[in-house]
Amino acid sequence: MPAPIPWLWLYRPPVPTARAQSIQVLHMAHAMAARGHEVTLAADPSAPGLLPADVLRWYGLAPLPTLHLHLLPGARTPASLAFRALLVGWLARHRHRGVVYARHKRYARLALRLGGRVIWEAHEVDSLQAAERGEDPTLHRELERRLVHRAAGVVTNAPGTLDLLRTTWPDLPSAVALLNASAVRPAPGEGVGIGYLGSLRAWKDLDTLARAAAHIDTPVTLVGADPASAEARRLRALSGARLRVEAPIPYAAVSERLAAFRVLVLPLGQGLLPERLVSPLKLADYLATGRRIVAADHPSVRALTRDFVPYASGDPADLARALTTARDLPPRTPSPRTWATRAAEVEDFVLGTWMKGRQPSPRVPVGSAR
Secondary structure, three states, X not given: OOOOOEEEEEOOOEEOOOOHHHHXXXXXXXXXXXXXXXXXXXXXXXXXXXXXXXXXHHOOOOOOOOEEEEEOOOOHHHHHHHHHHHXXXXXXXXXXXXXXXXXXXXXXXXXXXXXXXXXXXXXXXXXXXXXXXXXXXXXXXXXXXXXXXXXXXXXXXXXXXXXXXXXXOOOOOOEEEOOOOOOOOOOOOXXXXXXXXXXXXXXXXXXXXXXXXXXXXXXXXXXXXXXXXXXXXXXXXXXXXXXXXXXXXXXXHHXXXXXXXXXXXXXXXXXXXXXXXXXXXXXHHHHHHOOEEEEEOOHHHHOOOOOOEEEOOOOHHHHHHHHHHHHOOOOOOOOOOXXXXXXXXXHHHHHHHHHOOOOOOOOOOEOOOO
């Protein structure tokens, strides 16, 4: 293992929440700190009086002496000032040997302006997504151009994101796609019913799941939304009252909740984001359980696994068929991918490509650096 170095995980996730980006950032920072590096992360607490140990406990993580989690002030302006002060102070101490690992493009631009050396973790291609929506992509392209020309390297969590970045920006610096991971444990037994874990965002196409639930004789449960919300009520109505909705749960409780289901479902809509740009965190969680998985037949899903029952996105009848098929199959063999593994891959890419001026080793599993 290489000598420890300072890392600034440049993001401000809301904590603790069930949002995928918060889960990913907290676990990656923790996994890198567990490798002995001094990792600093700022976060926006969702309630007053929280301590870093409270936040970590919610995610099922233990405090580490090498993880420095800074919870920012509650008001927006003081939080912004505290964040900027943290960035400036960190750069003053570690500019010449530290890694600024930016999960947010505007924060990456700020760090570059202040003289930091930045690795950009890209989860989207905003210029292409703006054009897809019929919007002017000029401002997005300008921000992407600055990062492409000045960042030391690029990490994506989906091969599709890397492919589209390279197509859009042929002069992309050294880059690699490293899939998301999970802290979920393998599930004992066989479970009952069908489960979905996640938010109600439109691109996740939960309308199709609700309509499919109306046509199967197995209960479908959606975990991750306020049961009393208007959207939850609308989805239940679409399902003919066959869809159950449960509130979000702490990430530390996800393993147990997923283990209660027999089949896990990942509905996704159509477009660049669901088809090419996502590396669904819930899919990594599902794979770790060993439960049967039903998912939209998209490249973004096939990049993570081929061991799933596919359905045609937007087709409730085909989703109902896939759910019924998966229900009658025996459990899968669990295939966990840990955050420790991903942290080692990120370390290999960053230190190999940037600090030592060489290409990443062949153990980087997805994509390639150039």
